Amino acid sequence: MDSLHRLEEIFSRFPGIGPRQAKRFVYYLLNKSPASIKEFTDLVADVRRSTSECEKCHRFFFHRAQKTDLCPTCADQSRDRSTLMVVARDSDFETVERSGAYKGLYFILGGTVPILDKEPEKRIRLQQLLERASESTLTEIILSLNTTPDGEHTEKIVHEGLAKVSPARITVLGRGLSTGAELEYADSETIKSALQNRRSSL
Amino acid sequence: MDSLHRLEEIFSRFPGIGPRQAKRFVYYLLNKSPASIKEFTDLVADVRRSTSECEKCHRFFFHRAQKTDLCPTCADQSRDRSTLMVVARDSDFETVERSGAYKGLYFILGGTVPILDKEPEKRIRLQQLLERASESTLTEIILSLNTTPDGEHTEKIVHEGLAKVSPARITVLGRGLSTGAELEYADSETIKSALQNRRSSL
Amino acid sequence: MDSLHRLEEIFSRFPGIGPRQAKRFVYYLLNKSPASIKEFTDLVADVRRSTSECEKCHRFFFHRAQKTDLCPTCADQSRDRSTLMVVARDSDFETVERSGAYKGLYFILGGTVPILDKEPEKRIRLQQLLERASESTLTEIILSLNTTPDGEHTEKIVHEGLAKVSPARITVLGRGLSTGAELEYADSETIKSALQNRRSSL
Amino acid sequence: MDSLHRLEEIFSRFPGIGPRQAKRFVYYLLNKSPASIKEFTDLVADVRRSTSECEKCHRFFFHRAQKTDLCPTCADQSRDRSTLMVVARDSDFETVERSGAYKGLYFILGGTVPILDKEPEKRIRLQQLLERASESTLTEIILSLNTTPDGEHTEKIVHEGLAKVSPARITVLGRGLSTGAELEYADSETIKSALQNRRSSL
Numbered sequence: 001m002d003s004l005h006r007l008e009e010i011f012s013r014f015p016g017i018g019p020r021q022a023k024r025f026v027y028y029l030l031n032k033s034p035a036s037i038k039e040f041t042d043l044v045a046d047v048r049r050s051t052s053e054c055e056k057c058h059r060f061f062f063h064r065a066q067k068t069d070l071c072p073t074c075a076d077q078s079r080d081r082s083t084l085m086v087v088a089r090d091s092d093f094e095t096v097e098r099s100g101a102y103k104g105l106y107f108i109l110g111g112t113v114p115i116l117d118k119e120p121e122k123r124i125r126l127q128q129l130l131e132r133a134s135e136s137t138l139t140e141i142i143l144s145l146n147t148t149p150d151g152e153h154t155e156k157i158v159h160e161g162l163a164k165v166s167p168a169r170i171t172v173l174g175r176g177l178s179t180g181a182e183l184e185y186a187d188s189e190t191i192k193s194a195l196q197n198r199r200s201s202l
Numbered sequence: 203m204d205s206l207h208r209l210e211e212i213f214s215r216f217p218g219i220g221p222r223q224a225k226r227f228v229y230y231l232l233n234k235s236p237a238s239i240k241e242f243t244d245l246v247a248d249v250r251r252s253t254s255e256c257e258k259c260h261r262f263f264f265h266r267a268q269k270t271d272l273c274p275t276c277a278d279q280s281r282d283r284s285t286l287m288v289v290a291r292d293s294d295f296e297t298v299e300r301s302g303a304y305k306g307l308y309f310i311l312g313g314t315v316p317i318l319d320k321e322p323e324k325r326i327r328l329q330q331l332l333e334r335a336s337e338s339t340l341t342e343i344i345l346s347l348n349t350t351p352d353g354e355h356t357e358k359i360v361h362e363g364l365a366k367v368s369p370a371r372i373t374v375l376g377r378g379l380s381t382g383a384e385l386e387y388a389d390s391e392t393i394k395s396a397l398q399n400r401r402s403s404l
Numbered sequence: 405m406d407s408l409h410r411l412e413e414i415f416s417r418f419p420g421i422g423p424r425q426a427k428r429f430v431y432y433l434l435n436k437s438p439a440s441i442k443e444f445t446d447l448v449a450d451v452r453r454s455t456s457e458c459e460k461c462h463r464f465f466f467h468r469a470q471k472t473d474l475c476p477t478c479a480d481q482s483r484d485r486s487t488l489m490v491v492a493r494d495s496d497f498e499t500v501e502r503s504g505a506y507k508g509l510y511f512i513l514g515g516t517v518p519i520l521d522k523e524p525e526k527r528i529r530l531q532q533l534l535e536r537a538s539e540s541t542l543t544e545i546i547l548s549l550n551t552t553p554d555g556e557h558t559e560k561i562v563h564e565g566l567a568k569v570s571p572a573r574i575t576v577l578g579r580g581l582s583t584g585a586e587l588e589y590a591d592s593e594t595i596k597s598a599l600q601n602r603r604s605s606l
Numbered sequence: 607m608d609s610l611h612r613l614e615e616i617f618s619r620f621p622g623i624g625p626r627q628a629k630r631f632v633y634y635l636l637n638k639s640p641a642s643i644k645e646f647t648d649l650v651a652d653v654r655r656s657t658s659e660c661e662k663c664h665r666f667f668f669h670r671a672q673k674t675d676l677c678p679t680c681a682d683q684s685r686d687r688s689t690l691m692v693v694a695r696d697s698d699f700e701t702v703e704r705s706g707a708y709k710g711l712y713f714i715l716g717g718t719v720p721i722l723d724k725e726p727e728k729r730i731r732l733q734q735l736l737e738r739a740s741e742s743t744l745t746e747i748i749l750s751l752n753t754t755p756d757g758e759h760t761e762k763i764v765h766e767g768l769a770k771v772s773p774a775r776i777t778v779l780g781r782g783l784s785t786g787a788e789l790e791y792a793d794s795e796t797i798k799s800a801l802q803n804r805r806s807s808l
Contacts, residue, residue, distance in 0.1 A: 003656060004668045007649045015630045024621045027696055029650060030657050030666045037654045041647040043613045044635060048643045050609060051636050060636045062610045090633055092385045099390035101397050143403055146384045159403050173385075174399025176378025178392045182348045183294045183375075188301035190380045195303050197376025197399040201345055201361050205454060206466045209447045217428045226419045229494055231448060232455050232464045239452045243445040245411045246433060250441045252407060253434050262434045264408045292431055496789045503794035505801050547807055550788045563807050577789075578803025580782025582796045586752045587698045587779075592705035594784045599707050601780025601803040605749055605765050 056132070058108045058125055059090050073097075073106060080104040082139045084168075086129065086158060088112050088146065096144065104142075107132055112145065112154040120157050129158065133166040140169045147175065258334070260310045260327055261292050275299075275308060282306040284341045286370075288331065288360060290314050290348065298346065306344075309334055314347065314356040322359050331360065336367040343370045349377065460536070462512045462529055463494050477501075477510060484508040486543040488572075490533065490562060492516050492550065500548065508546075511536055516549065516558040524561050533562065538569040545572045551579065662738070664714045664731055665696050679703075679712060686710040688745040690774075692735065692764060694718050694752065702750065710748075713738055718751065718760040726763050735764065740771040747774045753781065 004026060011022035029037065051060050054071035061071035073079065083104030087093050088111055096102050107129055113120040120126060133141060143158055145151035155172060162170055175193030177186060186194070206228060213224035231239065253262050256273035263273035275281065285306030289295050290313055298304050309331055315322040322328060335343060345360055347353035361372055377395030379388060388396070408430060415426035433441065455464050458475035465475035477483065487508030491497050492515055500506050511533055517524040524530060537545060547562055549555035563574055579597035581590060590598070610632060617628035635643065657666050660677035667677035679685065689710030693699050694717055702708050713735055719726040726732060739747060747768055751757035765776055781799030783792060792800070 002668055003649050003653045007646075007653050010646055010649065015634050016627055021622055023697070026653065027666065028621055029654060032654070034654065037651060040613075040616055041650050043609050043616065044647050044650075045643060046609045047613050047632065048635060048638070048640065060633065062608060087385065089386070091629070095386050095388060096393055099393035099397075101390065101394040142397075142400060144385055147379045147381050148384065155403060170403040171400045172403045173393075173396035174376065174378035174401060175380065176376035176395060176399060177349045178380045178383055179349050179377065179389045181380055182350065183289065183346055184291070184297050186297060187381045188303065191298055191301035191375075192303040193378060193399075194375035195301075195344075197378060197395075198344060198373045199376060201357060201372040201374045204466060205447050205451045209444075209451050212444055212447065217432055218425055223420055225495070228451065229464065230419050231452060234452070236452065239449060242411075242414055243448050245407050245414065246445050246448075247441060249407045249411050249430065250433060250436070250438065262431065264406055293427070491789065493790070499790050499792060500797055503797035505794065505798040546801075546804060548789055551783045551785050552788065559807060574807040575804045576807045577797075577800035578780065578782035578805060579785065580780035580799060580803060581753045582781065582784045582787055583753050583793045585784055586754065587693065587750055588695070588701050590701060591785045592707065595702055595705035595779075596707040597782060597803075598779035599705075599748075601782060601799075602748060602777045603780060605761060605776040605778045 057093075057106045058110065058128065059093055059106065082137065083142065084133070084136070084138050084140070085142045085144050087144050088124075088151070088154070092144065104140075109154070109158070112150040113157055114150050115153045120154075124154065124158075126158065126161055130161050130165050133162055133168070138166060138168040140171060141166065143170065143172050145172075147173075259295075259308045260312065260330065261295055261308065284339065285344065286335070286338070286340050286342070287344045287346050289346050290326075290353070290356070294346065306342075311356070311360070314352040315359055316352050317355045322356075326356065326360075328360065328363055332363050332367050335364055335370065340368060340370040342373060343368065344373050344375070346375050349375075461497075461510045462514065462532065463497055463510065486541065487546065488537070488540070488542050488544070489546045489548050491548050492528075492555070492558070496548065508544075513558070513562070516554040517561055518554050519557045524558075528558065528562075530562065530565055534565050534569050537566055537572065542570060542572040545570065545574050547574065547576050549576075551577075663699075663712045664716065664734065665699055665712065688743065689748065690739070690742070690744050690746070691748045691750050693750050694730075694757070694760070698750065710746075715760070715764070718756040719763055720756055721759045726760075730760065730764075732764065732767055736767050736771050739768055739774070744772060744774040747772065747776050749776065749778050751778075753779075 008019070008022045008026050011017055011025045012019050017025070032040070047062070051062050052067055052069070053060055054074055055069045056074040057071060059071055068075070080103045084107055085096065085102060085104060086107045086109055087096065088109050090108060093106055093108060109124040109129065111123050113123045117123060141162055143155050145155050159170055174197055175190055176197050177183070177190065177194050210221070210224045210228050213219055213227045214221050219227070234242070249264070253264050254269055254271070255262055256276055257271045258276040259273060261273055270277070282305045286309055287298065287304060287306060288309045288311055289298065290311050292310060295308055295310060311326040311331065313325050315325045319325060343364055345357050347357050357374060364370075364372055376399055377392055378399050379385070379392065379396050412423070412426045412430050415421055415429045416423050418426075421429070436444075451466070455466050456471055456473070457464055458478055459473045460478040461475060463475055472479070484507045488511055489500065489506060489508060490511045490513055491500065492513050494512060497510055497512060513528040513533065515527050517527045521527060545566055547559050549559050559576060566572075566574055578601055579594055580601050581587070581594065581598050614625070614628045614632050617623055617631045618625050620628075623631070638646070653668070657668050658673055658675070659666055660680055661675045662680040663677060665677055674681070686709045690713055691702065691708060691710060692713045692715055693702065694715050696714060699712050699714060715730040715735065717729050719729045723729060749761050749764055751761050761778060768774075768776055780803055781796055782803050783789070783796065783800050
């Protein structure tokens with residue numbers, strides 16, 4: 001296979017990209033100046049080189065000057081070290097951080113476990129999480145997973161493991177109407193939780 | 203305009219129906235037997251005739267034998283008469299009832315008030331709601347509206363009116379992750395509420 | 405089942421309508437005035453009563469004053485009686501007539517034959533078409549069917565039948581770029597035909 | 607801005623990519639091995655370096671060993687040199703070649719001219735096309751552009767220019783039903799052409 005088709009093939013494995021868009025990416029790059037191409041390839045190499053996986057929460061983070069083992073969040077002594085939020089992916093971490101509503105620590109599972117999957121430990125960092133949970137003085141572990149079948153299945157697996165090694169309270173995010181929701185289309189589970197969690201208006 | 207086009211025009215005003223589908227409806231009916239057509243027109247007339255607006259909650263209900271003023275829900279003495287849930291439409295009522303999570307009474311507002319609307323009282327049954335709220339011995343009024351801009355605007359208007367005439371606690375449904383939600387796409391408001399409303403896992 | 409749910413069920417069999425929209429239709433009608441309801445049911449009955457299936461082309465047509473056997477198109481002596489266009493449905497007839505490009509007669513097949521269907525004669529008016537084709541002095545029969553797998557399968561069945569009973573030339577619509585098409589997404593068959601049918605620019 | 611966000615920004619300018627997917631691309635690359643990253647950046651640099659714009663048809667092509675001025679298609683002496691097909695982009699060239707229906711030469715315009723655009727010569731290689739057309743012994747120039755408003759506007763501009771410098775016949779692709787089309791939704795222009803270009807069935 002020549003470079004052109006090999007590059008197309010590589011782009012077609014990027015998340016959400018099919019063969020046709022992969023081809024467009026190649027043509028897009030062909031039309032770029034040599035300087036733009038150099039900036040792009042330098043950045044890709046640089047970003048990969050300047051990014052580490054935090055040894056505590058397993059999130060990828062960018063270390064400016066010199067390599068460190070802990071990400072800024074895990075290293076931040078002002079954060080509440082008694083609470084650990086378990087999320088599936090780095091992008092979930094970003095969403096929660098952006099909300100400004102949480103001040104504890106995190107653990108990135110690395111994915112979720114599909115319902116019929118036989119080997120959950122190959123999908124998620126279950127062993128590392130259990131070690132992290134047993135060594136620490138946590139009082140609460142919040143499982144912040146998608147409320148999808150895979151997320152709920154993962155919650156079950158993680159809960160079972162954690163309950164054996166940690167005395168911390170294990171919680172999950174509350175259900176309710178999300179912003180922008182239309183009541184008519186809400187399922188009964190959501191309505192039930194939204195009613196239980198109702199609060200004073202305005 | 204001949205009957206054919208007039209009927210197309212009427213169908214094209216049905217909710218969610220455009221001119222092309224209206225035309226298909228007409229062809230669909232043309233292919234029906236005279237007996238099916240008669241059943242259909244009889245049912246439309248009958249349903250309209252056998253349906254009343256409940257004078258207490260303003261919901262449409264089907265009265266089998268003879269016309270009554272109160273719908274079965276308002277007439278049901280086993281329901282909790284100290285709580286009133288205000289919803290925008292009959293379809294919202296149905297969604298909440300289907301959940302089985304609520305045992306109080308209802309009030310159908312009849313719609314929501316768009317943000318820039320000048321005459322809210324033409325959009326919703328505000329006056330009737332205030333009368334209903336002032337006459338009764340309610341301890342809580344739950345405003346169950348969509349968590350959309352229009353829904354929140356309506357909540358504000360209704361809250362202001364109710365606060366003047368009723369000593370009841372005015373509440374809204376809790377926010378949180380709805381069933382099937384992906385954490386990554388949740389907005390900060392939803393994350394914040396979901397964290398506040400977190401509960402024990404499993 | 406009460407009238408309300410029976411009407412919902414009937415609406416949910418309208419083309420393209422699911423149970424939720426069927427329910428909306430019922431609520432929509434409940435909100436209409438008795439006069440509107442009467443206009444609607446009268447129109448449905450009237451349209452069905454005032455519409456006949458043309459005994460020659462099998463299309464449904466609206467006859468104003470008194471019932472006739474032939475639709476205005478089949479009765480129109482100024483149309484070219486040597487050409488017959490076979491279309492699947494009334495809506496195809498309308499699209500072709502709207503174009504103003506065709507001046508011959510029509511025959512409505514009543515549908516298409518799915519590829520694995522065992523009894524095509526139950527899906528389309530094949531027998532009636534063969535009778536129509538054998539009795540007449542046609543010089544060309546144009547099979548104007550969708551260029552989908554079902555359309556092409558139907559073309560094959562109809563062609564085989566017609567070839568046995570009629571000496572007329574049997575044709576199909578030309579392939580090419582449709583209006584609004586993007587060349588990049590055209591399939592090879594379309595490109596090939598578009599090249600063969602190329603014409604002077606402007 | 608740090609490298610991470612700069613790379614996100616660059617990815618978000620790739621065709622069809624928004625900020626969220628750009629971020630996913632960066633995370634995707636962070637999870638790749640250093641060897642995969644090196645293959646990717648090497649390929650991008652290599653492809654850009656090993657690709658030339660053909661000086662005759664202006665298409666980008668991959669030259670294996672040493673740089674050449676002509677792409678394989680323009681250099682292929684077995685192709686019909688009396689016919690030139692003008693297409694907007696490299697991807698259109700690929701679609702036509704894949705059909706195997708065309709054996710002449712090509713010219714890549716480099717884009718189309720939006721309807722209200724004041725300076726068409728900045729959008730497309732009009733000057734180069736006119737030079738190419740005047741110097742050669744072409745008998746037919748096929749304008750294979752999208753049948754969209756922009757495509758038709760571009761056809762008009764190109765036609766006017768070509769008519770002044772070349773005696774060749776200027777043609778466009780035939781209109782008709784594309785593969786998979788449903789007759790009901792065809793516009794009148796398409797029906798008209800499909801009728802004119804009709805051909806024997808089967």
